[in-house]
Amino acid sequence: MELEQTLTTRYSARKFLPRQVESDVMQKILELAQRTASWCNTQPWQLVITRGAATDRFRKAITAHVLSGAPQQPDFAFPERYEGAYRSRRVRCGVQLYESLGIAREDKAAAREQSLENFRLFGAPHVALLTTEAALGLWGGVDCGLYINSFMLAARSLGVGSIAQAALASYPDFVREYFGLPPNRKLVCGISFGYADEQHAINRYRTERAAVSDAVAFVD
Numbered sequence: 001m002e003l004e005q006t007l008t009t010r011y012s013a014r015k016f017l018p019r020q021v022e023s024d025v026m027q028k029i030l031e032l033a034q035r036t037a038s039w040c041n042t043q044p045w046q047l048v049i050t051r052g053a054a055t056d057r058f059r060k061a062i063t064a065h066v067l068s069g070a071p072q073q074p075d076f077a078f079p080e081r082y083e084g085a086y087r088s089r090r091v092r093c094g095v096q097l098y099e100s101l102g103i104a105r106e107d108k109a110a111a112r113e114q115s116l117e118n119f120r121l122f123g124a125p126h127v128a129l130l131t132t133e134a135a136l137g138l139w140g141g142v143d144c145g146l147y148i149n150s151f152m153l154a155a156r157s158l159g160v161g162s163i164a165q166a167a168l169a170s171y172p173d174f175v176r177e178y179f180g181l182p183p184n185r186k187l188v189c190g191i192s193f194g195y196a197d198e199q200h201a202i203n204r205y206r207t208e209r210a211a212v213s214d215a216v217a218f219v220d
């Protein structure tokens with residue numbers, strides 16, 4: 001796919017077919033994403049990727065952990081509040097999601113059940129847990145952000161759907177213990193991926209973007 005087509009057709013997939021991603025396709029995604037630029041070429045990203053039965057084991061384990069009422073303790077603090085344009089954009093994409101599923105605003109139980117889908121990995125056959133090196137601080141996180149985008153675009157260009165998930169970064173101690181990761185590896189987010197169920201309503205709406213003029217100021 002051309003870059004323009006890849007960028008304009010990528011979307012966050014939230015329902016997947018059970019089909020595993022072929023190992024040569026997965027390898028190609030990872031090789032392309034590995035070309036991501038980073039500060040001093042430090043390449044701080046490291047991934048644990050589940051395949052086969054390991055994905056189901058992990059989705060069951062983390063869902064049980066969440067349902068046990070475990071506290072959220074992200075390595076990188078989540079925003080405390082969203083105001084102004086950030087708030088309205090956040091609300092808008094939530095409304096689109098819930099409308100696609102026919103969930104009414106006041107139906108908090110259905111919304112909570114849907115948010116649990118994050119931990120069921122939206123039915124994806126794979127999840128990548130992406131970590132950065134603690135000592136590299138914010139900039140390691142920035143490099144990982146670039147990696148996430150490369151990964152999602154590389155996947156899209158090969159017909160594979162994906163979704164970045166900060167939700168999975170709510171429980172880094174659980175993830176580190178589950179996968180035997182050392183304490184210096186800080187959890188940035190998860191990326192669930194696989195072949196998207198393109199017919200499902202949750203995959204059929206597209207989010208909006210502000211105009212370029214809202215984001216860019218030219219100085220001549």
Ligand SMILES: Cc1cc2nc3c(=O)[nH]c(=O)nc-3n(C[C@H](O)[C@H](O)[C@H](O)COP(=O)(O)O)c2cc1C
Nearest residue numbers: 010011012093118163164165166167168189206207
């Ligand atoms: C770093 C990052 C974390 C995200 N975390 C979540 C998440 O936890 N759950 C979720 O449903 N979507 C998550 N998303 C998806 C965003 O909601 C989505 O990218 C945004 O609404 C724009 O929609 P699009 O990706 O379909 O273009 C995340 C996206 C990014 C980049």
